[in-house]
Amino acid sequence: MTETIKHHLNDAVLMAYSAGTLPEAFNLMVASHLSLCDTCRAQAESFDALGGEVLEQMHEADAVALRPECLEATLALIAGGPVTTPKEDASQCAVLPKPLRDYVGGDLEAIRWKPIGMGVKQAILPTSKDASARLLFIPAGTAMPDHGHEGTEMTMVLKGAFQDEDDYFARGDVEIADSDMHHTPVADIHEDCICLAVADAPLRFDSLIPKIAQRFLRI
Known part of the structure; x- marks a missing residue:
């Protein structure tokens, strides 16, 4: 599927993911994108390898004698299996990528949507407080309110497509807004759009009504 993805994660995000410094919501975004995108997954694996090499060199420089039980503990961790981001099987018909399905507990049928106006629905996902994650359902042809950003927001298309002043985003594409x-x-007129959106700060709306609703909708 990677040949259809035109908007990728940047190196800064992938390096932070490999280093384990991203908030939970952003980790969910990256893992979901990597399951769909060969290009970003290969880049993330290269950062993982680089980080492993750095740690190995640091370990050699600061080597100390280990207690005998350390080997048993390490083998137990290995037996538990590594945490990986598997490639999505292109034959699957699910809308949500596997990391997101595992998180939600199923595909679209498991999502508990709540209407927020104009036919738009959202489902806020439980994550750590340092960033938010939500699924958005935007009816075909519907425009979201004009807005800016207090921090960083990443939006990945899961179904359909949307466009804004910058470009056109389809399944697997990620828009990074600062x-x-x-x-x-604006959702593409031909199909309803479903997205995963994560943010580390509230949005900045221009219109009065979205500003009033913002507190209640947690956006």
Whole structure:
């Protein structure tokens, strides 16, 4: 599927993911994208390898004698299996990538949508408080309110597509927005759009009604 993905994660995000420094919500975003994208998965694996080499060199420089029980503990961890991001099977018909299905507990039928206006629905996912994660359902042709960003927001298309002033985003594509971006996403007219959106700060709306609703909708 990677040949259809045009908007990828950047190196800074992938390096932070490999280093384990991202918030839970952003980890969920990256893992979901990697399961769909060969390009980003290969880049993430290269950062993993680089980090492993650095740690090995540090270990050699600071080598100390280990207690005998350390070997048993390490073998027990290995027996538990590594935490990996598997490639999505292209033959599967699921809308949600596997890491997201595992997190939600199923595919679309497991999502508990709540309406937020104009036919748009959201499902806020339980994550750590340092960042939020939500699934968004946007009816075909519907425009989201004009908004900017107080921090970083990453949005990945799971079904359908949307476009804004910058580009067109389809399944697997990720848009990374920062405090310099101001846009009006519009779902493609041909199909309802479902996205995963994660953010480390509230959105900045221009219109009064979205500003009032923001507190209640946790956006």
